[in-house]
Structure formats: structure tokens, C-alpha cells
Amino acid sequence: MGRVLAFLALLLAGLAARPALAQEAPQDSPAIHAFCSLPATLDTPLEALATTTGGWDCEDREPSLGPERMALRFDLSGATQQPNFLIARRATLDAVHVLVRDRDGATRGASFTLDTAYPAHIGGFFKVPLPGLNANSTQVFAVFDGVTQPITFSQAHLAPDDPGDDPAGRKLLLALAALSGMLLLPLFFNLAFYRVLRQSFVLWHSLLTLAILGQIVFNSGLSIHIVDLSVTTINAAYGVAFGVAVASAAMFAWSYIEPGKLDPRLRRTLPLAAAYVVAINLAQTFFPTVHRESQSYLFYIAHIPILLLFVAVLVDALRRGSRAAKFQAAGWIPLLLVGLLRLLGQLTPLMAPTDALMLFYVGTVLEVLATTMGVADRFLALRLERDRAQAEALSLEKLAEHDALTGLMNRRAIGSRFDELHQAGFDCFALIDLDHFKRINDSFGHEVGDQVLRATAKALSPDRDTMALRMGGEEFLLLLRGEKAQERAEQRRQAITSRVASMVPGLDSPVTASMGLVEIPRSAMKRADFGYAYSSADKLLYEAKEAGRNRTVAQRLQGFPVERRRQARGREVA
Numbered sequence: 315m316g317r318v319l320a321f322l323a324l325l326l327a328g329l330a331a332r333p334a335l336a337q338e339a340p341q342d343s344p345a346i347h348a349f350c351s352l353p354a355t356l357d358t359p360l361e362a363l364a365t366t367t368g369g370w371d372c373e374d375r376e377p378s379l380g381p382e383r384m385a386l387r388f389d390l391s392g393a394t395q396q397p398n399f400l401i402a403r404r405a406t407l408d409a410v411h412v413l414v415r416d417r418d419g420a421t422r423g424a425s426f427t428l429d430t431a432y433p434a435h436i437g438g439f440f441k442v443p444l445p446g447l448n449a450n451s452t453q454v455f456a457v458f459d460g461v462t463q464p465i466t467f468s469q470a471h472l473a474p475d476d477p478g479d480d481p482a483g484r485k486l487l488l489a490l491a492a493l494s495g496m497l498l499l500p501l502f503f504n505l506a507f508y509r510v511l512r513q514s515f516v517l518w519h520s521l522l523t524l525a526i527l528g529q530i531v532f533n534s535g536l537s538i539h540i541v542d543l544s545v546t547t548i549n550a551a552y553g554v555a556f557g558v559a560v561a562s563a564a565m566f567a568w569s570y571i572e573p574g575k576l577d578p579r580l581r582r583t584l585p586l587a588a589a590y591v592v593a594i595n596l597a598q599t600f601f602p603t604v605h606r607e608s609q610s611y612l613f614y615i616a617h618i619p620i621l622l623l624f625v626a627v628l629v630d631a632l633r634r635g636s637r638a639a640k641f642q643a644a645g646w647i648p649l650l651l652v653g654l655l656r657l658l659g660q661l662t663p664l665m666a667p668t669d670a671l672m673l674f675y676v677g678t679v680l681e682v683l684a685t686t687m688g689v690a691d692r693f694l695a696l697r698l699e700r701d702r703a704q705a706e707a708l709s710l711e712k713l714a715e716h717d718a719l720t721g722l723m724n725r726r727a728i729g730s731r732f733d734e735l736h737q738a739g740f741d742c743f744a745l746i747d748l749d750h751f752k753r754i755n756d757s758f759g760h761e762v763g764d765q766v767l768r769a770t771a772k773a774l775s776p777d778r779d780t781m782a783l784r785m786g787g788e789e790f791l792l793l794l795r796g797e798k799a800q801e802r803a804e805q806r807r808q809a810i811t812s813r814v815a816s817m818v819p820g821l822d823s824p825v826t827a828s829m830g831l832v833e834i835p836r837s838a839m840k841r842a843d844f845g846y847a848y849s850s851a852d853k854l855l856y857e858a859k860e861a862g863r864n865r866t867v868a869q870r871l872q873g874f875p876v877e878r879r880r881q882a883r884g885r886e887v888a
Contacts, residue, residue, distance in 0.1 A: 344393070344394050344395035344473070345397070345401075345473040346393055346472040348388070349372075351370070351377040352384070354382075360411050360413060360455075363455060375468055384458050385457045387454075387455055390452055390453060390472075395474045396447060396474060397447070398473070399443055399473050399475070400412055400442050400470065400472060402440060402470040403468075403470070404548065405461060405462055405549070406462045407459065407460050407466065410426050410442060410459070411423060411424070412426070412455070412457075413457070414451050414455075415451065415452060416448070416450045424442070426442045428440070429545070432545075433537075434478060435476045435538055436476075436477050436486060436487055436534060437483075437535065438534070440545045490536060494536060497678075500686040501524070504519055504523075510693070513692075518569055519562075519566050519570075519685055521562040521565075525555050525556075525558040526682060528552075528555030529559060529674075532548050532551045549599070553599030554595070554596070554599060556595055557592050558592070560620060561589070564620075565585065568581055570692065571638045571639055574634070575631050575638070575639065580626060584627070587623050590620070591620055594616045598613045617653065625650065628643050628646060638691075638692060641688025642684075642685065645680060645682070645683075645684035645688070648673070648676060648680045648681060719768065720767055720784050721771065723781070724784055724786075725786065727783065728783055732844035735793060735842075736842035739779075740795045741799075742792075742800065742803060742832075742833050743792075743793060743831070743850075743851050744793075744803040744829055744830070745829065746774075746807055746827050747790075747828055747855055748825060749825070749826045749827060749828055749863040749864060751788035754766055754825070757822070766814050766818050767788065768817070770790065770813070771790075773810040773813035774810075775806065780793070780794050780806075781794075792806060803829065803866075807827050810825065810826070811825060828863050829855065829866040830850075830866075830868075831851065832851045832854060832870070834847055834871050854868065854869055
């Protein structure tokens with residue numbers, strides 16, 4: 315697992331270093347990324363910005379959010395292809411104004427809000443058309459009012475087409491569509507897992523998967539091909555999905571990491587962190603213009619404790635030997651790296667602001683795959699544990715329902731099942747008692763008496779149509795079904811004498827048994843009653859004892875209540 319994680323870290327670090335993630339344009343790209351910036355106030359006329367020659371900063375790629383209005387100037391002199399759109403990163407803003415200036419000084423402009431701008435087909439951008447651009451146009455001015463994210467400035471550029479309409483963009487969109495479809499598979503697995511296990515971590519993983527799917531759909535441009543949504547709505551949906559994803563990841567870890575494998579204080583903190591994340595993301599999503607200049611930074615700063623908490627959870631769980639944490643680490647490390655890159659880009663001068671989208675997409679794949687494997691692993695572990703517990707319970711139940719001395723079933727095994735067995739055809743109820751057994755114990759000792767009981771159990775020989783039970787002491791029970799049930803029961807009673815003689819030598823007299831047998835046809839008793847059957851057979855057994863022992867007294871029930879008809883038969887042993 316450690317080697318896998320190291321490989322993933324190297325892979326993702328390599329992806330992070332790619333120019334595409336830093337939003338650098340290729341050398342031969344027709345897009346225009348270079349611009350000069352000029353801060354202004356809202357009362358500065360747009361036309362004045364288009365004619366101002368001084369004050370433009372052409373070095374700073376990250377203009378400040380402090381000014382109410384920020385103008386970006388793009389020069390068209392080096393363009394290899396005429397641009398048609400201003401492309402910028404989606405973020406909350408009051409308005410964006412686009413002005414086109416010709417060689418003769420003529421200007422044309424148009425203004426847009428996020429509700430009138432167009433979502434780009436890929437990559438979390440929005441676009442607005444350039445008004446009246448022609449061969450005489452020399453400059454384009456993009457004037458932003460009330461921007462809340464510096465990445466909107468740093469990634470603004472002019473392009474001839476929507477970035478999702480070129481071949482590379484369509485291929486990426488198809489790949490993301492395939493990825494989104496793949497993310498649906500864990501949901502079906504979770505449904506099957508939850509039906510069996512009823513564990514809360516399966517539900518949290520499902521919510522996490524749905525939230526990640528929502529982020530991809532709304533941030534990649536896939537949503538545009540599904541439903542017509544404004545940029546404002548897409549921003550809000552993505553913000554909610556992001557908050558839910560982080561919160562559900564915290565709750566998944568809270569319920570997924572094994573008991574005893576995580577510091578209780580960290581475990582208690584995870585639900586609080588989930589609620590905290592939802593709160594700050596809802597605030598950022600629906601109240602983005604409060605403290606506009608600092609809110610973006612505060613939003614990212616507010617996520618630092620969450621990042622540190624997730625790292626602490628992983629380290630502590632891994633240190634304690636958690637198997638679940640290994641899967642969690644494989645899923646979290648790529649996305650933690652995405653979060654780190656975003657924080658570094660937004661809060662430090664070490665790198666340009668970036669969403670690290672390619673890294674994010676790769677990370678989501680690894681996260682869902684790793685945690686799905688983890689859920690499956692836990693499913694198998696819990697299923698194995700449950701099966702083992704059931705096997706142990708069955709074993710204990712079997713021990714409880716079997717006589718330790720003879721190996722036959724005991725009275726406990728028959729009482730609740732008697733009606734079921736009766737319906738299955740076991741309608742011959744034979745109660746057997748050894749004659750003068752107390753004399754054997756008194757004369758030869760209990761060890762010899764136990765040998766006699768074991769030999770008796772061998773003589774009763776249960777089979778597919780015969781059940782043999784030890785009811786207690788020297789009393790046994792036969793349940794029989796099928797043809798000649800009485801004859802088979804009698805054969806087993808008589809076999810006791812020869813079996814004991816062969817297995818327990820040295821006794822001074824043969825061991826015999828008396829039997830009370832009652833047949834209970836299903837027509838006579840629709841619902842068999844064990845107590846009634848036992849009482850009837852016990853009375854017959856008493857009559858056999860009174861008649862001289864070593865014999866059977868039988869009765870066939872004709873109804874309930876019944877007039878008994880008895881048949882005495884047997885052979886006395888001299």
C-alpha cells in the first residue's frame with residue numbers, strides 16, 4: 315500500500331507540474347492570454363478606460379481584488395486568429411463589460427451579468443461574445459465589476475472558439491462523461507452492500523460519490539449538454555456539491571474507520587467538521603459579495619483546519635493499524651494534494667491561482683475507486699464476521715440441542731419443531747425407557763450405566779425416516795415416518811438388548827426396554843401438540859411397565875379426543 319501511495323503522489327505531482335494545470339497557453343495557441351491591467355472605480359466611464367494610455371500594468375498576472383472595477387487590456391496585434399469570445403473562470407461578480415477598439419479610435423461595447431453570460435462547454439469557465447470585432451480592431455478591453463475570485467483575472471483570455479468545441483476539448487468532455495458514468499457503478503454496489511449490511515458508512519460513501527459526480531458534471535461543462543442552466547446556477551450547484559463532498563468525506567471516515575483505530579477526539583471532531591464545512595460553503599455560495607475583497611482569502615483560510623484534520627485522521631488511523639485507513643489514504647491523498655495546490659495558489663505567491671482541474675479529475679477517480687474497494691473490503695470482512703458469528707451460534711445451538719453423552723438430539727431440539735416434523739410425515743411417536751436401569755447404576759457404577767446409554771443410542775440408529783432423541787436419564791424417543799413405522803420402532807427396541815450385550819460385557823442380566831407408541835395421523839390432529847403426544851405415549855409406556863416390561867403398548871389416534879384402542883405385544887425375557 316505504501317508503494318502504491320508513493321506512486322500516486324509522484325504521478326499527481328507530475329500532473330500538477332504540467333502547463334495545462336497552470337493555465338499556460340501552448341506556444342502555437344490562437345488564444346490571447348497576455349493582458350495589462352488597470353484598477354478603477356465604478357464611476358469611471360468605460361469609454362475613458364478604453365482611451366487611457368497611462369497607468370496600465372503589463373507585468374502583474376494577478377490583479378488585486380481591492381478595486382471595485384478592474385480593466386484588462388488585450389492587444390490583438392500578435393493574434394494568429396481573430397478571437398470571438400472573452401473566456402474567464404466562473405466566479406461571482408456584478409458585471410463584465412467588453413469593449414472593442416479599432417485603429418481609428420471607434421469603440422463598441424456590451425455588458426453582461428452572470429445570468430446573461432454563457433457557460434463555456436468545458437473547464438469551469440464562462441464566455442461572452444466580443445461585439446463587432448473586425449479586421450481593423452486593435453484592442454479588446456474586459457472590465458470586471460465586483461469580482462470575488464482572483465482566478466477570474468489570472469485565467470481570463472480571448473479565444474476564437476469555446477474551449478470545449480475544439481477536438482481536444484471534445485475528447486476531454488467524452489472522457490469526463492465516461493468518468494461520470496463510471497462513478498454511477500459504486501452507487502449500485504452500495505445499494506447491494508446496504509441491503510445486506512445496513513451500515514451507515516455505505517450511505518455516506520454514496521453521498522460522497524454523488525457529490526463528486528455533481529462537481530464533475532457542473533465544473534466540466536457536462537451539465538450544459540444535459541440542461542440549460544445559467545452561470546449563476548452552475549456556480550451555486552458546484553459550491554453546494556463541493557461542500558457536501560467534503561462533509562460526506564468526513565462522515566464517511568467517521569463511520570468507516572474501525573472502532574479503536576482512531577483517537578476518540580478526532581472521531582468526535584469529524585461530524586463537527588462536516589457541519590462547519592457545509593456552513594462555510596453555503597455562506598460562500600449564497601453570500602459571495604460580503605467582504606468581497608477578503609472573502610475569497612477567508613474562504614480558503616477557513617479550509618486549512620479541515621485539511622489538517624483529514625491529515626491527522628489518516629496519520630493517527632494508519633499509526634493504529636487501521637486497514638480501512640489504507641484505502642482512505644489512497645483515496646484522500648490525491649484530493650488533499652488538490653486542496654494544497656489551491657491553497658498555495660490562492661494564499662501565497664509561490665504559484666498562480668489554480669483549480670488544478672486535471673489533477674482534481676484524476677483525484678476523484680482514485681478517491682472513488684479506492685473508497686469503493688474499501689467499502690467492498692469492509693463488506694467482505696463484516697460478512698465473514700457475521701457468517702462466523704452465525705456459524706458459532708449454530709454450533710452452540712447444535713451443542714445445546716444434542717445430548718453430550720450419546721450424541722443424540724435432546725428434548726430441547728424437538729419441542730418447537732414437532733408440528734413441522736409432523737407435517738413432514740413423522741407421525742409415529744415412540745417413547746422408550748430402559749428396564750431396571752437404576753439397578754445397573756447401583757450395581758456396576760455410573761460409568762457402566764453411561765456405556766449402556768451409549769449402546770442404547772447405537773441401537774436406535776437414526777436415519778432419514780427415523781429421528782432418535784434422549785429425553786433424559788434412561789428415557790429415549792423415536793419419531794418415525796413412512797411405511798411399517800411401528801415394526802421399525804419395535805425392531806430398534808428389541809435391538810437394544812443385543813447391542814448392549816455386545817458393547818457392555820460383564821452385566822449379570824440382559825438389558826431390556828419398554829415402549830409406549832402412538833401414531834398420530836395428520837387427519838386426526840391437524841396441528842400436532844408435542845405435550846399431548848408425549849403424554850399419550852407416556853401413559854402407554856406406563857401400561858407396558860405395569861404389564862411386565864420388555865414390551866410395547868401401541869395406540870393409533872382416530873380423532874381428538876379419541877377412544878383408545880390398544881394392542882399389547884412383546885416378548886418376555888426369562
